[in-house]
Structures are given as C-alpha cells and as structure tokens.
Amino acid sequence: MLLPLPIDLLIGAERAGQFINARVRALTERDWIPESLAYEMVCTGVLDGDPWTLVDAGQRWLPRDSAPDEVPAELYVVHRRGAQVLLEDEYGQRATYPLAALYDTYYLHTWHWSHEDAPAASGEGP
Amino acid sequence: MTLSATCPRLTGTGRATVARIGCGLPGWGDYALLYATALDADGRLTATVAATDPALLAPDLGLHQPLPHAPTHGERRPLLQYAAAASAPQGSEPAAAYQRRLATQVLRTGHAARVAGAFAYCHDLPAAVWDVEDVQETVLSTEKHGAGYAGHHLVRIGRLLSVTAKAG
Numbered sequence: 001m002l003l004p005l006p007i008d009l010l011i012g013a014e015r016a017g018q019f020i021n022a023r024v025r026a027l028t029e030r031d032w033i034p035e036s037l038a039y040e041m042v043c044t045g046v047l048d049g050d051p052w053t054l055v056d057a058g059q060r061w062l063p064r065d066s067a068p069d070e071v072p073a074e075l076y077v078v079h080r081r082g083a084q085v086l087l088e089d090e091y092g093q094r095a096t097y098p099l100a101a102l103y104d105t106y107y108l109h110t111w112h113w114s115h116e117d118a119p120a121a122s123g124e125g126p
Numbered sequence: 127m128t129l130s131a132t133c134p135r136l137t138g139t140g141r142a143t144v145a146r147i148g149c150g151l152p153g154w155g156d157y158a159l160l161y162a163t164a165l166d167a168d169g170r171l172t173a174t175v176a177a178t179d180p181a182l183l184a185p186d187l188g189l190h191q192p193l194p195h196a197p198t199h200g201e202r203r204p205l206l207q208y209a210a211a212a213s214a215p216q217g218s219e220p221a222a223a224y225q226r227r228l229a230t231q232v233l234r235t236g237h238a239a240r241v242a243g244a245f246a247y248c249h250d251l252p253a254a255v256w257d258v259e260d261v262q263e264t265v266l267s268t269e270k271h272g273a274g275y276a277g278h279h280l281v282r283i284g285r286l287l288s289v290t291a292k293a294g
Binding site for chain 2: 026027030031033037041052081082083084086094095096097098099100101103104
C-alpha cells in the first residue's frame with residue numbers, strides 16, 4: 001500500500017501528483033536531469049518539507065518551533081519566480097525573499113491550490 | 127580529502143543562467159547571479175555560481191531593474207558571506223559540513239533560477255562567456271552520500287566580473 005505524501009493531506013493526491021510531475025518536468029526539460037534522479041529529488045524535497053521544492057502561490061507557511069521569536073508569525077506566498085518568492089506577512093506587508101529564507105525556519109501549513117486541475121483521465125471523470 | 131580550495135580567477139563558456147536575486151536580509155541588497163554547469167575530465171558535474179552588484183554588469187542582461195518589494199541597491203559582498211549571514215552553524219556542526227551546507231544553499235539558489243524558465247529577472251543564455259574571480263571550490267560529494275545536490279560533485283563560488291551573451 002502506498003503511504004500518502006504530506007502534501008496529499010493538503011491538496012489531495014491528484015493535485016500532489018500534478019505538482020510533482022510539473023516539478024520533475026522542469027528539472028528534466030530545463031536542466032536535462034535524468035527523469036529518475038528528478039523524481040528522487042522532488043520526492044525527497046516533498047518529504048523533507050523543502051521550500052525549494054514546495055513553494056507555490058497560495059501557500060501559508062508558519063514558523064517551526066526552532067525559529068527565532070522575531071520572525072513573522074505567518075507568511076503567505078503571493079507568487080514564486082525562480083529562486084525568489086514574494087511573501088506577505090500577517091500584517092499585509094510584502095517583501096521579496098530568496099527561497100533559502102524559509103529553509104529550516106518555516107514549514108508548509110496550508111495550501112490553497114491556485115492552478116487549473118489536470119483533466120481527469122478517460123473513464124475516470126465525473 | 128580536500129573539501130575546499132581557492133583559485134584566483136576562471137573563465138567559462140557555454141550555457142549560463144543569469145538572474146537578479148534578492149538577499150532577504152536587512153542591510154543586504156540584490157545580486158546579479160550566474161549559474162553554469164560543466165562536466166570535468168572524469169565526467170563529474172561541476173557548477174559555477176558567481177554574483178556581483180547588478181549595476182556592474184552590462185544593462186543588456188536585463189538585471190538592472192529592482193525586484194518588486196525588495197531593496198533597490200546592489201550587493202557586492204561575497205556570496206558565501208551572505209550565505210553565512212543567512213544560516214548560522216547548527217549546534218556542533220563540523221566546519222567542513224557547514225561549508226558544504228552553505229555551498230549547497232548557494233548552488234540551490236542558482237539551480238532554482240536555472241529550472242524556473244525565463245522571466246523578467248531571469249534569463250537563460252544558450253551561449254555565453256563569463257569571468258569570475260575569488261573562486262572558492264567546495265567538494266559536495268561524500269563517501270557516505272555520493273554526489274551532492276542534483277548530482278553535483280563540485281561547486282565553484284566566486285565574484286562575477288563579466289558575462290556576455292554570444293550569438294548561438
């Protein structure tokens with residue numbers, strides 16, 4: 001039996017698969033990384049809660065227990081552009097950060113899916 | 127095993143990704159960052175990540191415009207100094223492991239620009255020539271874990287002097 005990925009619980013298994021496949025395609029098409037390695041990288045990133053892998057528009061990230069007290073209490077992802085992410089804090093203030101800023105400090109808490117859903121496979125639609 | 131070494135200057139050619147990158151730390155500006163990869167003589171993957179103040183590069187690279195909701199000034203301090211400011215050593219983390227971690231974070235920033243696709247602050251140059259100085263080399267491969275992030279054996283991190291797009 002396949003165990004659910006952490007993001008399955010946030011956006012559902014179908015959207016999680018769509019997200020993972022899109023990340024894998026970016027690695028194989030834009031950096032010519034072999035597909036097997038790309039899947040390994042993306043799935044490891046998902047399981048580790050890695051912001052480089054996970055960050056996407058519509059997410060809410062909260063501080064880890066180990067985060068310093070002075071960091072914003074919540075961050076919303078407005079959009080992601082490459083290694084940069086535009087974040088909005090709990091007071092509505094926006095700032096552009098590198099993805100590295102979330103690493104080891106925040107974790108993905110909520111995800112309001114902002115993409116079109118992939119069409120259902122033939123015979124499996126509603 | 128030597129974990130890191132320095133070399134004064136290198137010139138590279140080939141595909142390069144250039145992007146304007148904000149630091150996200152108080153008092154730090156934006157970098158113009160170059161990311162490129164190559165195979166060494168033993169077939170191992172090496173990355174070059176280099177950065178400078180965007181104002182020091184040619185305007186035709188399209189990196190002079192400030193990022194939205196970010197500082198408008200450029201950053202001239204070394205990339206690894208920024209990485210260290212953003213991420214302190216964890217507990218009793220050995221110096222070599224800390225250096226590998228910082229180098230990997232710099233590598234991942236460049237790699238994220240590479241796989242993002244082109245947009246206003248990020249461009250993929252299919253053919254380019256670049257010059258880098260103050261290069262610090264960090265071996266990412268370990269006997270225990272094999273190659274480092276995305277299969278990289280080595281990452282060279284330095285100060286970007288120039289980058290020029292060439293006609294394909």
